[in-house]
Amino acid sequence: MARKTVILFPDTERALQNAGANIKRARLRRNLCAELVAERAGISVDTLSSIEKGVSTVSIGAYAAVLHSLGMEKDLELLGADEEQKRRYREFNLKIRKRATPREKKHKKGDGPMIYITGDCHGDFEKFDIDIFPEQKEMTKEDFVIICGDFGGIWEKDVSRCWETKLLDELDSKPFTTLFVDGNHENFDRLYSHPVEEWNGGKVHKIRPSVIHLMRGQVFMIAGKKIFTFGGAKSHDISGGILEYDDPDFFNKRMALEENFKSYRVNHYSWWEQELPSEEEMLEGITNLEAHGNEVDFIVSHCCATSTQALIGGGRYKRDYLNEYLEKIRQSVQFKKWFFGHYHNNKNVNAQEILLYEQIIRIV
Numbered sequence: 159m160a161r162k163t164v165i166l167f168p169d170t171e172r173a174l175q176n177a178g179a180n181i182k183r184a185r186l187r188r189n190l191c192a193e194l195v196a197e198r199a200g201i202s203v204d205t206l207s208s209i210e211k212g213v214s215t216v217s218i219g220a221y222a223a224v225l226h227s228l229g230m231e232k233d234l235e236l237l238g239a240d241e242e243q244k245r246r247y248r249e250f251n252l253k254i255r256k257r258a259t260p261r262e263k264k265h266k267k268g269d270g271p272m273i274y275i276t277g278d279c280h281g282d283f284e285k286f287d288i289d290i291f292p293e294q295k296e297m298t299k300e301d302f303v304i305i306c307g308d309f310g311g312i313w314e315k316d317v318s319r320c321w322e323t324k325l326l327d328e329l330d331s332k333p334f335t336t337l338f339v340d341g342n343h344e345n346f347d348r349l350y351s352h353p354v355e356e357w358n359g360g361k362v363h364k365i366r367p368s369v370i371h372l373m374r375g376q377v378f379m380i381a382g383k384k385i386f387t388f389g390g391a392k393s394h395d396i397s398g399g400i401l402e403y404d405d406p407d408f409f410n411k412r413m414a415l416e417e418n419f420k421s422y423r424v425n426h427y428s429w430w431e432q433e434l435p436s437e438e439e440m441l442e443g444i445t446n447l448e449a450h451g452n453e454v455d456f457i458v459s460h461c462c463a464t465s466t467q468a469l470i471g472g473g474r475y476k477r478d479y480l481n482e483y484l485e486k487i488r489q490s491v492q493f494k495k496w497f498f499g500h501y502h503n504n505k506n507v508n509a510q511e512i513l514l515y516e517q518i519i520r521i522v
């Protein structure tokens with residue numbers, strides 16, 4: 159007997175395609191090749207390819223096996239979960255924000271520009287959905303949301319078939335202007351291929367008209383505040399090392415690392431040496447700060463100063479020359495607040511230094 163084909167509405171078909179694209183992104187983020195995931199899931203590479211395209215005739219069991227092989231089987235329980243997680247996320251953010259700015263009046267359009275700030279995104283901009291971040295209803299392109307690195311919207315090597323274009327266009331269509339410093343998880347080959355432009359007193363890469371990369375060592379004047387920016391950080395997830403794709407032994411080395419569950423990255427595919435700054439960028443930062451009398455309102459970075467890192471990591475993180483550089487800045491520059499990401503947590507480290515991840519807080 160012929161199997162009955164389910165007819166899907168276009169919206170449902172699109173949802174399935176988006177789910178497939180999410181699964182593919184999850185696989186790429188884990189640096190897993192299609193062959194290995196297919197093997198672990200006990201399916202063919204062709205079936206995996208269909209799943210990543212959101213093909214509706216693939217059995218749900220095959221989808222489940224792939225999610226399991228990516229360590230994402232919990233996602234299955236979210237099917238039909240009525241956005242419970244999103245709701246909790248929204249409540250968490252609103253509660254925190256209320257506490258962070260207790261005397262804040264409700265903002266009206268035209269009250270002057272606002273700045274909100276948040277932590278790492280890794281190419282996932284769901285926290286800017288209108289139901290999670292409803293404040294955007296009162297925002298215009300004169301208002302800003304700053305991301306403290308690991309923006310992740312410029313990641314894929316192959317731009318032509320990637321999900322990024324849609325995400326970046328969506329971000330650009332938001333009522334606010336998105337600004338970001340770079341983290342360690344950005345595709346620096348592509349990020350740095352954008353022309354360098356002057357914007358609000360410093361150098362930027364304009365990814366979209368209202369999605370702007372704030373370069374390292376710059377002092378910007380944004381919404382009436384002086385802001386020093388310094389992106390970059392050393393990756394923590396490279397205990398297995400950095401592989402070269404054109405190494406003749408690449409596939410064997412990768413297989414050995416994956417079998418031993420060692421984290422590794424691939425040069426120019428998932429790791430770039432520019433994650434740490436050049437001497438020139440560090441000097442430029444010092445010179446620009448000096449030109450502003452070593453005094454700014456805010457500092458925005460991805461990682462943080464050595465002494466700050468010691469307070470959050472409990473000795474877990476090794477210091478590197480960027481931490482040391484930021485330590486020098488911490489000691490020689492006057493600032494009101496310093497916001498950073500990288501360590502995937504939300505925490506007021508002290509009265510001045512604030513680590514951000516999911517939270518979105520208003521600072522102006």
Ligand SMILES: [Zn+2]
Pocket residue numbers: 278280308341343500501502
């Ligand atoms: Zn991160």
